[in-house]
Amino acid sequence: MEKFNKISAIVAAQQFISDFFPNCDGALLAGSVVRGEATETSDLDIVVFDIDITSSYRESLIYCGWPIEVFVHNLSSYRHFFELDIERARPSLPRMVSEGLVLRDEGIVDSIKKEATNLLEMGPKEWSEETINVKRYFITDALDDFKCCSNRSEGIFIANTLAELLSEFVLRTNRRWIGASKWVYRALREYNEDFAKQFVESFELFYRTDDKTQILQLADHILEPYGGKLFDGFSLGK
Template identity: 65%
Template sequence: MGDFKKISPIEAAHLFINKYFPNCQGAVLAGSVVRGEGTDTSDLDIVVFDKSLNSSYRESFNEFGWPIEVFIHNLTSYKHFFELDYKAAKPSMQRMVWEGIILKDKGIIQSIKLEAKEILDKGPDRWTEEIITTKRYFITDVLDDFIGCKNRAEEIFIANTLAELIHEFVLRTNGQWIGSSKWIIRALKNYDEKFTEEFVDAFDTYYKTAEKKKVIHLSEMILEPYGGRLFEGFSMGKAK
C-alpha cells in the first residue's frame, strides 16, 4: 500500500480524489466507514461524478494505506444503476450516494442525493398476489427439501437458500428493501429487530446442533398470514 501509514478514511479519500480525479464535478465517500461500522478489513467506497466520461465503470486501488473501490459515473449514467437497484429492491447505489460524505462538489451532489433519498423513502414496488403465491410455493418446496434431507452437507446449503427466501418474503411482503450477504441482517433489523433475533436464533441453532425445529417453525410462521404452505394446485406458465 505504498509508503503511507493508515490515515483517516476522509483524509485518504480526499487525497485519492485529488490524485486520480482532480477535475471531477463531484465525489462522495460511502460505505461502512461512514456509518461507523468499519472493521480491520473495510475498504473505502467512493462514488465519483465526472461529466467527461462516456460511460460508467468501477475500479479498485490500494492507496494511502487503504483498499479503495471507486464507482465512476458521468452526470447521467448513475440513473441507470439507480433503476437497476430499484428493480432488484437492493438500493446499494442510492444508499452510497445518500449516506456519503461529500468530498468534492461543483454544484451537482445535492440534487443527486435528493434523487437517491426519494427512491429510498419510496421503497420497492409492492409484490402482487401472483408474486406472493409464487414465492410461497418456492419456500414450501425448499422447506420440504430441508425437512426430508438426510445428507448434512446438502442440508446446510438448502438452509442457506431457505434463509434468503425467508428474508426476502418477510421484507418484500411488507414493502421493505432486501439485502444480500451482511445486508440480509441489516435489512431485517431495519424492519423488525425482534423478528431478526428469531431469524438468527433459528438458523444459528440449526447450524450448531442440526436441530431443524426452529427453522421449520419460522418458515411456517411467515407463510401463515398468506395462506401457509403451497404445493398442490400451484401452476405457473400454463396456458389458460
C-alpha cells in the same frame, strides 16, 4: 472514524480525488467508514460524478494503504444504476449516494443526494399476488426437502437456501429493501430487531444441533398471512 494504522479515511479519500479526479463535478465517500462501522479490512467506497465521463465504470485499487472501490458516473448515467438497484430491491448505489460524505461539489451533489434519498424512502415495488405465490411455492419445495433430509451436509445447504428465500419473502412482502451477505441481517434488523434475532436464533440452533423445529415454525409463521405453503394447484406459464 477509524482506529487503524493508516491515514484517515477522509484524508485518503480527498487525496485520491485530487490525484485521480481533480476536475470532477462531485465526489462522495460512502460505506462502513462513514457509518462508523469500519473494520481492519474495510475499504473506501467512493462515488465520482464527472460530466466528461462517457461510460460508467467501477475500479478497485490500493491507495495510501486503503483498498478503494471507486464508482464513476457522468451526470445522467447514475440513474440507470439507480433503476437497476430499485428493480432488484438492493439499493446499493442510492444508499451510497444518500449516506455519502461530500468530498467535492461543484453544485450538483445536493440534488443527486436528494434523488437517492427519495428513492430509498419510497421502498421497493410491491410484490404482485402472482409473485408472492411463486415465492410461496419455492419456499414450500425447499421446506419439504429440508424437513425430510437426513443427510447433514445436504441439510446445511438447504437451510442456506431457506434463509435466503424466507428473508427475501419477509422483507419484500413488507416493502422493505433486501440485501446480500451481511446486508441480509442488516435489512432484517432494520425491519424488526426482535424478528431478526428470532430468525438468526432459529438457524443457529439448526447449525449447532441439527434441530429443525424452529426453522419450520418460523417458516409457517412467515407464510401463514399469505395462505401458508403452496403446492396443490400451483402452475407457472400455463
